[in-house]
Amino acid sequence: MIGEPGNKRKSGKAENVMHLKRRILVVDDLPQHRQAAARLLSQQGFEPLGAASAAEAKNLLATERVTAVLTNMEMPGTSWLEWLQHIHRRYPRLPIILVTPFFDDEIRTTAALGGTAAVLEKPFGGLQIATAIHMALADTAEAGLMDA
Numbered sequence: 001m002i003g004e005p006g007n008k009r010k011s012g013k014a015e016n017v018m019h020l021k022r023r024i025l026v027v028d029d030l031p032q033h034r035q036a037a038a039r040l041l042s043q044q045g046f047e048p049l050g051a052a053s054a055a056e057a058k059n060l061l062a063t064e065r066v067t068a069v070l071t072n073m074e075m076p077g078t079s080w081l082e083w084l085q086h087i088h089r090r091y092p093r094l095p096i097i098l099v100t101p102f103f104d105d106e107i108r109t110t111a112a113l114g115g116t117a118a119v120l121e122k123p124f125g126g127l128q129i130a131t132a133i134h135m136a137l138a139d140t141a142e143a144g145l146m147d148a
Contacts, residue, residue, distance in 0.1 A: 023047045023064070024133065027057040027071040028099070037070060037099070037129070044130040054078045054086075061091060068117075068133050073100040073107075081114050088115025095136035099124075 024046045028034045031052070038048035049064060051057035054075050060066075069087055073080045080098070087096055095117040100107060103121040111119050117136030120128060 022067045022133075023049055025049050025051060025057060025060060025064070025066040025069045025071075027051045027054065027069060027075070029053060029072065029074075029076055033072065040124075040126040040129050041070075044126045046130075046133065054083045058086070061087070061094075066094070068095040068097060068136055070097045070099060070120075070129070070133075073098055081110060084111065084114030084116055095133070095139070097129075097132050097136055 022045065024041050026034050026037045026041065026048050027050075028037065029052055034050045034052070038050060041048040046067075049060060049066060051060055054077060057069070057071070061069075071083065071087075075083055084096060084098065087094065092115075096115055097118045097120060098111050098114075098116045099120050099122060101122045103119060108119060117139055118132040120132055
């Protein structure tokens, strides 16, 4: 089951991401995909928080503490690149993992320019999702993007 809002973001100085519970915002317009990703995340020890749209995810990002964003590439109402750039501009320290049903060098390059830390091709399993998140968090820490 996808987590409910409640771990509110505090105003003021951000805490070190490593001290936060590994809460992952799962953004997908299809409920069955959100729930499947949430199940995989839970099995790997993460706490999933779901959003059905970019608009809903924006509201959650403004009020909830999350460790990373796992977002579907195909999102109604917004282009995937605009959505990635929005997250990256507003939350530059927040790792973004893009989920796509197809993957090629153009998507890899464009996603990297949009600020993604990793790209997962559907279908994927729990180990793949956990590895992508852990690598994204490690890359963020190595780049010095964690708050002191």
